[in-house]
Amino acid sequence: MSFFEILRSAMRGVAANKLRSVLTLLGVMIGVGSVILLLAVGNGSAQTVQSAITNLGTNTLTVRASGGGGGTTTTSTSVKEITAATADQLASAGLGHVKEVVPQVSTSLTVASPTASEDSTTIIGSTADYFDVSTTTIASGAAFTAADETTSAKVAVIGSTLATELFPTASALGGSISIDGTPFTVVGILATQSSTGISDPNSEVIAPLSRIQKSYTGYGAVSSLTVLATSSDAVTAAQGEVTVMLNQLLGVTDASDEPFTVTNQSSLLETAAASATSFTVLLGAVAAISLLVGGIGVTNVMLVTVTERTREIGIRKALGATRGAVLGQFLAEAATLTLLGGVLGVIAAVIGSQWEINGTQPVILGYSIPLALGVSVAIGVFFGVYPAGRAANMRPIQALRAI
């Protein structure tokens, strides 16, 4: 019996019982499709976190005052606040792993151009070094300079979204904006970047620290200090140095009651990445279970099929079919069904991954396709062929007597 004959008789077998074939196809399809798609969702969310890490920069620390907003500490009157002067002292303290210390104040004010106005815009006041430590880059124009900082110049760098909102028709560069009534000149526009936190970095205004303090926030505490470590490996060492030095500078006596927290952005994100990985593993486990359930469904259908066809196997053997011919027929039938279902599942998963699922763009893992396909085909073929092999081993008369 030729290969072609075997294939033809398999096709006839598949077509002979359409409901059974469709159910088997569906079981394999759902199993394979869900494995590929769920792994793709997990992988997609992990990649989102990964790109967030690279966006934030991995060699910075953030120092914030703890115990209340605006940098005011209420725990102890003897403890000083973190001010711009603290930043200078920290930077000039000769810490081995600290490269730069950049103070920041932030406030929320109304920003207006001659034609448009935006409420509650985040205004960041910082030094010119801000553009070294943050991952923001200037798309057009230039950053403000250290001289602007010294002279408290009324210049600002604004985010790309804000630029188009304030100046919808013309270029914002060189334009005049008023921040809570005070006129500023736009000297630079930031490149568009992906939003990673609560605030949208594309709608911010960045201006010299001295100007913002003078006009709006006053010369007291700053919101945060961004510490740039000498390298990404030195972040942890820098964190220790900064903590010790700040305790000295601020006169903290009780180390367990520091009025500030030093957060390591990369370690936070590594935790997020790890949780994204475990999320992928969890989804993979759910998917594996669904593949297993699909496989059991296929197994069930195959076992019932072979059992009810034991008599047919007996007839075929009585007519001169060899064991190989019987096995070949069932192998071809099972392989056709499960492969077809598997390929349909892959197609469904690829189509499904084109859409965002719960805010995550799924990214299909290359190995998941052969894995899911292989497992389902192996299950289908094994449970299609193994009982058929047992029936084919019987004497024809035994198989014929089966119900």
Add this chain to the structure above:
Amino acid sequence: MPVVLKLSGIEQVYGTGEASVRALRGIDLDVEQGDYVAIMGPSGSGKSTLMNLLGCLDVASSGSYELAGTDVSSLTERELARVRNEEIGFVFQSFNLVPRMSALANVELPLIYGGLRRAERRRLALEALELVGLSDRADHQPQELSGGQQQRVAIARALVTSPTLVLADEPTGNLDSESTEEILSILDSLASAGRTIVIITHEENVAERAHRVLTISDGLITADRALAGAR
């Protein structure tokens, strides 16, 4: 006439120890080419067991069985499959057509296992269906045919390979008298065309059509008589 079937000392034992059953207790039988033999006997006499051995569907516990000069009892499973395919045409009481396959496809089945080409298979299968008067039902599936028609398809399937021996196990057991007559007249014409036929039955009127009637009882042949139709 040459002997196509030669059984000597055939025994068949089912089970082991005290629970064992001796279904056949030493059968010696010669059947000549072109003979039409009926085997009769009550239920449990061992006639079906004998039939299954003759059709190579089962293997005897002891004794020798020669079919067309070949000692079948020493063949491998693969060789047995070939013998079943080429030397034997089996007609069952319950028809045993493969469901959801057309009459033509059922008749073609032994030819597929015999390795014939598609066009050749189709021609032979249509010829066989013509012989049993069912060429107009070639595309019908078994469940669309009456019992008599199904059995005629089964006979066509048994004949299509031009086997040495046609075996029929109670071929009319599930049929009404009209269909029985149809089947018997087909067997009659096969016999007069020189086919070797062995039929199992417990109905006297069916056995009467044969040329030779064997009676089997408790695993032994107890009577062997020639009938008027014998040459």
